[in-house]
Amino acid sequence: MPHAAKFFFHGRLNDFLPKLRKNEWLAYNFDGAPAVKDAMEAIGVPHPEIGNILINGAAAGFMHPLQTGVEVEVFPAVCATTSPGKIPTDAELLDPVKFILDVHLGKLAKLLRMAGFDTLYETSYDDKVIAQIARADNRIVLTRDVGLLKHKAIQQGYWLRSQHGNEQLTEVIKRYGLQKAVQPFKRCLVCNGLIRQVEKETVQEQLPPKTKLYFSEFYQCTCCNKVYWKGSHYERMQQFLQQINIE
Numbered sequence: 073m074p075h076a077a078k079f080f081f082h083g084r085l086n087d088f089l090p091k092l093r094k095n096e097w098l099a100y101n102f103d104g105a106p107a108v109k110d111a112m113e114a115i116g117v118p119h120p121e122i123g124n125i126l127i128n129g130a131a132a133g134f135m136h137p138l139q140t141g142v143e144v145e146v147f148p149a150v151c152a153t154t155s156p157g158k159i160p161t162d163a164e165l166l167d168p169v170k171f172i173l174d175v176h177l178g179k180l181a182k183l184l185r186m187a188g189f190d191t192l193y194e195t196s197y198d199d200k201v202i203a204q205i206a207r208a209d210n211r212i213v214l215t216r217d218v219g220l221l222k223h224k225a226i227q228q229g230y231w232l233r234s235q236h237g238n239e240q241l242t243e244v245i246k247r248y249g250l251q252k253a254v255q256p257f258k259r260c261l262v263c264n265g266l267i268r269q270v271e272k273e274t275v276q277e278q279l280p281p282k283t284k285l286y287f288s289e290f291y292q293c294t295c296c297n298k299v300y301w302k303g304s305h306y307e308r309m310q311q312f313l314q315q316i317n318i319e
């Protein structure tokens with residue numbers, strides 16, 4: 073006869089449950105003594121989204137063997153650098169977060185780079201490569217694919233709720249408490265390389281005529297040499313980032 077345990081998922085973990093099963097105790101039948109992590113993923117919740125686990129009120133880890141009759145309460149992961157609702161200080165952000173994105177998130181990759189975050193994105197990456205790089209380079213996986221987040225090599229990751237780039241950027245900044253870590257004009261949108269300010273004379277030949285006329289401050293990627301200036305896209309980005317901060 074299979075064993076049975078009960079699970080309650082809190083907060084945003086309900087996003088992974090069917091509509092009629094949210095915010096209620098769920099019965100889970102199982103054989104043997106699976107790790108609690110495997111049971112939660114079988115229900116549909118990927119482990120990188122999970123924070124604290126209480127089994128019959130006592131803290132437990134992912135590998136805790138599930139036993140019959142227990143009640144498991146599961147809470148969402150919170151930002152590692154801060155408590156919910158608290159903006160981290162600069163000192164708490166000494167270890168900058170790094171991301172790797174799945175192949176469907178080209179727009180978000182550009183927006184994250186625009187905001188200055190170290191963001192790997194290549195259309196040639198498959199799930200296995202993403203998981204390997206994330207583990208080796210301590211990167212957070214961002215994806216719309218719940219299955220990818222269940223890959224056992226992935227330790228940190230977040231499932232994007234929205235399908236729209238701007239909303240996704242807002243989600244990521246809020247999830248990881250990055251409001252104060254935004255640094256426009258730090259990274260190249262094309263290759264993720266660092267950009268630095270350069271003299272106008274050194275990049276003259278790469279500039280459109282009107283840009284040459286109206287702008288005086290220029291930046292260049294140290295990897296691919298692409299030239300940047302604070303045009304209309306920069307203004308829009310500033311406005312957008314202010315909106316996130318106000319919320």
Ligand SMILES: [Zn+2]
Pocket residue numbers: 260261262263264265293294295296297298
């Ligand atoms: Zn570049």
